[in-house]
Amino acid sequence: MKVTLDPAGRIQLPPAVQTQLGIKAGDEVLLEYQDGQWVIQAARLPSGLGRKGNVLVHEGTCPRPVDQALDHVREETSPPPMPATSACAWPGP
Numbered sequence: 001m002k003v004t005l006d007p008a009g010r011i012q013l014p015p016a017v018q019t020q021l022g023i024k025a026g027d028e029v030l031l032e033y034q035d036g037q038w039v040i041q042a043a044r045l046p047s048g049l050g051r052k053g054n055v056l057v058h059e060g061t062c063p064r065p066v067d068q069a070l071d072h073v074r075e076e077t078s079p080p081p082m083p084a085t086s087a088c089a090w091p092g093p
Contacts, residue, residue: 013040022051 003011013021021042023029028043042050050059 019053022053024051027051 001014001017003013005011013023018024021029021040023042030041030043032039032041049056051057
């Protein structure tokens with residue numbers, strides 16, 4: 001694909017290329033020189049999120065299995081257990 005530099009030294013990426021890279025206006029990209037060629041790629045968010053079209057998707061890895069993470073959150077947010085009783089006593093009339 002051939003693009004033209006404007007007087008300020010910028011290139012405009014065609015919409016199809018922006019979609020393939022998962023970027024939009026204002027997003028950062030990385031330029032790397034590899035094996036005699038310049039390579040452009042989307043700069044990934046530190047969170048592991050990336051764009052696929054207009055949608056953010058998780059592309060990273062979880063530091064621990066999801067079930068362990070959920071158990072940890074449940075332990076932090078759950079109220080303390082009620083004391084066990086052998087029978088319920090209802091007050092009489």
